Amino acid sequence: MSEPEVIKIIFDKIGNEKWSTIKVCDYLNALGVPTSYAKANRKINSKDGKRKVATANLWRPGQVLRISKNTTYKGIHTYGKRSKKERELIEREVPAIVDVELWEKVQKQLKDNQAESFKNKSRDFLLSSIVKCGDCGLTFIGSNDRKTNRAFYKCIGKQNYKNPIENKKCESKNIPADYSEDMVWEGCLNFINEPGKAVVEIEKNIKSNKEKFVNTEVEINMLNSSLLKKENEKESILDLYRKKLINSKDVEIQLSNIQSEKAQIEEKIKELNQIKDTTNQMLASVNSATEFLNSLKEKSIDADFKTKREIIKSLIKKVTVITNHDLPRKTATLQIEYNFSGNNNYNVEKIEGVTHTDMDSLQQSK
Template sequence: MLQDAQEKKFDTLLFYRLDRFGRSARTILNGVHTLEQYGVKIKSMTEPFDTSDPSGRFLLTILAGVADLERSNILDRLWHGANRAARNGKWLGGICPYGYRVNTEGFLTVCATPLPGFDMSEADVARLIFRLTVEQHMSTIKIADYLNALGVPTKYAIEGHKVPHISAWLPGRVRSMIVQTAYKGIHEYGKRTNKAREIIERKVPAIVDEDTWNKAQLVLKENQLEAVRCAKHKYLLRSLVRCSQCGLKFAGTGFPNAKGMRVGYYVCNGKTSYRGKILGKCKAKNIPSEWLDEKVWNDCVSFINNPGQLLTDLTPEIKSSTISIEHELELIKSSLSQKDTEKQSILDLYRKQLITAKDVEEQLSKIINECAALEDRQKELKNVLLATNEEVNRKKDAIMLLNDLKDKISGEVTFETKRDIVKQLVREVIVSTEHIEGKDKPEVNIHVKFVFSQVVICTDKHVNHKISKI
């Protein structure tokens, strides 16, 4: 319109009301001023003002302010109305999360309708995504490829939006579903806006339990740490090496040697991050990554091939102890049943007036105390039995895992396989740096904590001495 006005294609602009010309006072006044510069007259069909005299321009300014106020009031009412509806749990537009649908009353409900050509619903697909993430630790890329291979339609495809790039599963779309709190039963309204506003949490039907949702977030974070597509160098113990001095992790990096060749090292993050004047920078020793990776990997292989006491812990003594506990529990159960019989016998004697009320009170008090002692012992034995069974099951699972790992290292072992094995066996690697007076270089002790051992496995003194010379 401004271009046409500048080219003199019209000389008068007619509108029904001033608020049809613009909703903001600044927009209206700037627009009127610009059009007048081009020689265009401004007229309203319902408002008598003339911009050619001061009174008319004053009235124009008032009407522009009224239009701006009306717009602000409308937005405010819409804002409060939307917030009120959101607090009541209503869905306020847009494509609802995958696995849900909006019912006739405007609330989110779990979509249990089977997908066309499939025997599973949208909700089942959402559960599948969480199961693949939590149980199999699959990345979002692998999950997206798997869903595309199955031919599972996306929400956009189901709603009929025929756009190629939104009709296929993408890693970002999978990740958005995993981090969406609605799947654990809480939807956050107002989170996607760029404006400063209140985030309204409302309850919706959950598709997965909160524990599964929380585990999926941990797997996402772990997968992010494990992502190697952008990494130029591979470090077997990435995120597993920790400094005993400052408590921070070691990160893999490289430095040129005397020949200009890059040599990989594990460097404490406390040496590069500022921790204040008091703490200063950590003085931990840099550890050659190739040496440490090889040492820990050899320990893992040795542990897999010779787990030692782990395979022999399931001894007959444990089974015998379990049998003894179960036998004692049966005795306690029988004794408690006899106590009920004794109570009835005492009451029968009282009815026959063979004993007094005081005798009844004393005898019942004794029985109550004896029952309490038996129940305490019963509870104690059940806890012991539960702990014993959990220990046996844990060690059985450990044996199965070790047998599986033994099969993996029997053939050619890739870096990814090594990394997977190390993650399953090594809880953490602790680096202790000791600065000894009179020595130029600090001594370093490496402690490897295995998942199946509560005892810290340390490298021998000869190796520690070698590290101190590096």
């Protein structure tokens, strides 16, 4: 099956048959249609970032979504969309694979699909984006059992197409939402009332953190300078194209190379900024910890959902679900890691209560 034929199938299924991106993926994978990565034998970074590995050759919702939003397939190719500078975009006509009417139908259906997913959400989840999986490292998301109407958190790795390398689902334990949220909130209240150990730990590491902060900032500045040079290279290529000194094929080759180099630099900057933010927070917290915690103590009294969410995000770096696979029935333990801890393993609270298996919602184990 040729690439244009695959593109036409994607647009037809979404625009005319009102399929979701997941259903399109199921269909393409069932047909055995290879992805662009598989055709080109391209590889991606492994989870440890130290080596390149082959993909699982699966169509994924993100790929289908990018294709379905791409204006190139309706005959319009735009240069300069990713530039951070406010410069004129360059549009050129290219051979269309689908007509404009179908392309517009697909955009409407994508919006309808998104609206439908929000409509099906029956409650807000206090720990949204905070709970991480101890098995695969992905995020737990809030969900509802339609039969029992019970809410729980489950690893997003249990869904199809979430692991870019291995074609398998995560086998971690689901956790009951109400029970887990109560336990984490109780942990926050305990931390607010007895933060002493965390403050001491920060003070012990203040000197080394200052050095780390300075060194990280220097490296980020150097990388930002390199990123700016790449952006200038990109604008120079576009200027040559505007002056008709190079053709569109040369532009695509040069921009592709520049974009690849920029992506590597941006990934490193993102990593260093996370280190810098964490270090800066730790440095600032020594002088402001008492005042900060006192303000949280006041807010925590009769706190509503929004306030609880604010407090939890202020205090907690992440909550990790550790699944025990050795027992006849899986059990789970929550580990809370606080932002105000100098040592990630020092101020971690294990909430063993989640290992209870006599609750209906804990039966959501697969």
